[in-house]
Amino acid sequence: MPNSATQTPPASQSNAKINASQRIPVVQIATPSAKIHVREQKGVFQRLRQHSNTLLIALFFLLPFINYQGRQAILFDVTEQQFFFFNLTLWPQDFTVLAWFFMAAAFALFFVTVYWGRVWCGFLCPQTAWTFIYMWIEANIEGNHHHRAALDKAPWSISKLRKRLTKHALWIVFALLTGCGFISYFMPARELYMDIFTASSGFWTGAWVWFFAICTYLNAGWMREMMCLHCCPYSRFQAVMFDANTKTVSYDAARGESRGPRKRAQKTELGDCVDCNLCVDVCPTGIDIRNGLQYECINCGACVDACNQTMEKFGYAPNLISFTSENALKSQPQASVFSLKGLGYASALLIMISLIIIDLSQLSHIQLNVIRDRQTLYREVGVDRVENSYQLKIRNKTQQAAVYQIAVRSNKTPSLTIVTDTVVQINPGEQLDYPVTVSGRRSERVDDTSQQTLQFSVTQINSVANSTPVEPENQVTQQSRFFWP
Template identity: 80%
Template structure:
């Protein structure tokens, strides 16, 4: 096999044993004018894919129905600008945690790709899962791939109309469920499903659900492989992450060529490939894996199962098509598995995980913003008192009622000149912000220096209750500095 993993493996076969037409790789790319009728296939990898897809789809629909402390456990509340994740509440200023999470997921995918190629596309990608669901519905309603191809060519009749209407009704119903499932992460899911299926939802709620339903219907029902061939960016740069040890779906040309049909008991000098074309018939993107590695291949393993089935019938060794690496095909020893690529992606992944842990460990359940009164720097009260006014914006970022005590501290620990005049104990409802006016008073006779201003620190500490101002352990508090002005 050539050094580049993007070239055809046919080069490892002596040229005199390969027909001229076989020396030139022909990449079969599906076009919108040629509909692909995928042959149904069973086997080890198809069972594995179906199990993964079923599990992930079930998780997708069930997560919004998990409750925690009387609230939907995972909810992106766009209206309130909050993200609830069990007992953690993230606000827009905390969304760097989500950014680190998605970056960690990307580097994790790149790291896996170095060793297992496009395993995400074949076994975990929602596009693959929904496409195979829609193809399964199509097969149940219209029959196998031969029947579907014949139905496309047949003239319109009552039977054809009935099958097509049934298929599209089921597609639309599942698309609507998908739209509800997606929007259920942004709105209370239990009420959403009832409102949608009783046609009592609000305008914007219904609009967004139907928008994603239509996208699902068009994507999985009509576009299918076009998303993988022309829209998905991952397929375009995946080969950059491959090396000689990357396991991808590959055809062993040295063993399979020269290919040709034969009877099961026939003795022949041909290679093991019987040219049954099943590997093409079962491919959801319509390519021929025997032409070498192609970006259209999603590594779903359907051709592996089909080829192994044929090899078993002819009494040949399995894995003419298999998940293997370039080094294995060329009978070369595996090189260092910890390549620079894998180390780089692993390092980036660890950095992202560290940032997530760091952000979560420093996440505060209180948010404080101190704003000085902009109308006047200070007010003189009587002969000895000076007052400064502040507006404290205190946000309770938890999901329960919380009680807080407000205190101040001067930059001089021995300075006792400043004190809070207004009430320093407050109660704030869950996920609400309190705009609290606060007055700080100072005695001219007690100030420690002749400076016209000094730093004052406002501290908000969560306490047990208004009647029991004992700080909660561990102390949940936040502070912010401001200035106090003297005459």
């Protein structure tokens, strides 16, 4: 029998000694196997999220169907190694522009995070958008969060089997559409959808579509919050961008504690939090925002809308949970808008944008590569002439057929001329291997050196009959060597 000195007092006596203002909230951590049934919520931030997600998904599916000058406007043509973006064509050697673009997007994300936290995750992240689409499908088939939880616990029946089969069938269809939508940026969209849904696509095309379809089905249908909690690296390093002025979804503990249930219009010494637990029920990652800032929070604002509705019912002031900063909660003055961290990310963003502009302005629409004939350095023709042979690889990097004028120039021997035809026409995206013979007079050699530098130039002109250059910058040059006996 235990010693009476070690016995604990009854629960009623123990609770009586604890003042309501000293209550410590209990943190309930869901087990990894527990499924989160998110409660449906309406409100300002949920409407904003729905509109932004709808726009994102619509753009994702519709952009590949936009045509420009008879071609898909946005297309990563892996086979031809070209990236088409309306009238811009990028080749592998031009992909530094894409590198600057992705770096600029990263710094823009970091800049926004400094001031607004993880608003990208809550309102624009594809994982969030697709997860809410799958949750919407699930809610329309299986009912609200109470019905879904009850269905999970219910024994298998014809009704349960029918609902589950219908839900997963629609999930798979939407996943397949998503796979087609992603691959349509790499293949012509209209042919791709037709081939996939008529089962006439090639093996690798179908394999890639189904690969991304399966990824979508697993991520948005099964993993959901696990992607945000365990797989997304952004949630792990986001805290280094936060400071005391970063606006995140936060709970005003000074106003809300001590929390506790009460009736409407009832006078109480408790804080404004009525402990309804709605902020937990509507959270897509299943956290309790009242426990403070947590890396799992994606700043979707669902708990803000839920809490504001409750505050309105009880006649309390709104924004017990709101988008606010640590300094604002402590009633401390806000620091300057231009923080050192924000200025750093803004400077990096401006540098990336400048590099994109510079690269695009210096982008050449012609590619030229000159290869000398390695077998024969020169040929003597007649008494006074010497010829050298070259292979010119000229690529038309535009999306229209173009006519080009080939020329050669040398400061030492002005009489160097091209024997072959100097005007060529090249189709869009085509590379022309064009043999060229350059001839020079031996009597006009300036010195006795066996070789000299010459320069080939290729200029886009209006037509075969009109040799006026289209634009001065549509010209490319490359140096080579001319050999003498």
